[in-house]
Amino acid sequence: MAGRVAGKVALITGAASGLGAESARRLAREGASLVLTDMAAEAGAAVAAEIGSQALFIAHDVTDEAGWAEVVRTARERFGRIDVLVNSAGVASEGGPLLEISFESWRRILSINLDGTFLGMRAVAPSMVETGGGSIINLSSILGKVGLPGAPAYCASKGGVLMLTKSTALELAPLGVRVNSVHPGFIETPMVANVLHAAENGNEMRDMLISRHAMGRLGVPREIADGIVFLASDESSFMTGAELVIDGGYTAI
Template sequence: MTGRVAGKVAVITGAASGLGAESARRLAREGAALVLSDLAADAGEALAEAIAGTGAEAVFVTHDVADEAQWAAVVKTAVDRFGRIDVLVNSAGVGAGEPLMEMTLESWRRILSINLDGTFLGMRAVAPVMAQGGGGSIINLSSILGKVGQPGAAAYCASKGGVLMLSKAAALEWAPAGIRVNSVHPGYIDTPMVSGAIQRSENGNELRDLLISRHALGRLGVPREIADGIVFLASDESSFMTGSELVIDGGYTAA
């Protein structure tokens, strides 16, 4: 088998849509076997079938990343089917726009439980298997909003800042086990998360123009541009990277 991640086994959450789906397609093309997970079963099953149709190995598990017990089933599927886990991509996540003064504790906890608890639970569930196999690469989707603030996105910013520091602490703790942990910080990328927020907004075109204007390159990103970074972090090309922040944001945070 050839490819930049040939022979590796990757678990990808949030794989039914957007950045998770594109990462799955690209990791498969580069030789990885995949366990895909998502709440969205139909889209996830369809993607696994499409990937399997290209000759790569892919299996889908319906999975809520915020549910501790369900992680055991994901890990078991990977081990039963492929015998090991080399890569974990924590891409499942939810966006949110809500004024802080009006935010309920319930709403805050929902964002944190998926974006931050889900990442923690995944790392903790997968790391022992990775360590047993001699190490691996964990790739956590943070955001530019884990590095800079944005009005109306306090819970999302807090969750993604948490993912950033969780990744660094884990990188130090798990380096002796050969497990690398890095965070990825996309700018605004044209996925259902972003197009949905634009559609829901009262002035969608204006919001889109505003978002575009904040990227020095003058456009939103496309999923491939993040998936390329994820393939790099999954592969041995990034073997000396751990605890790093891979910022792929068209210059958003350069200003």
């Protein structure tokens, strides 16, 4: 039986770990060919090797505009097209209230989470239009919809991804390109684990986060990757500018 994205080519940023890596595995199992990018070259290459010959890894900084052009060129040379873009690369907030966070830290978080998404869409969309359309999937967060004290830059960046997605969806819909955002709750990923480990009260913070999810637990990467497969597939062909919230009830409380 053909997979749900058989014949499609997906470009996934932040693919060396966490949600990016799990999305790559899920898309591969459903038949996609993959271009994986990340700054963590060794880990990213390992994910590509695990998937096999249908995956290509490219070391890539999503804030580098020239680097985006090279990634698109290499992907087209290898696979001929790009049908799906998953803007998964991102960093967590370094913490601290608005009056204490440095401007340097603010700019770093915004540059990766928001500027990287902007650059990715701008680089890949023309290729999608040229080859008949595609699906762009931007990783936002529940913290792009609701606030969290001590994370002003992260919330701003993910809120920006939400509205950037909606604006771009309206622009690209007539050209055959769909653009949607995914809003995970707190997920069992290295990013979340690192934040909890760095906190003085990590165990208490974890318990607090779990209590904020109506389902009484954190999510696992597969649950987000399944949503990404749906948005990448033709099953979501009438969706654009939408917010796919996968948060265990966090934003319902």
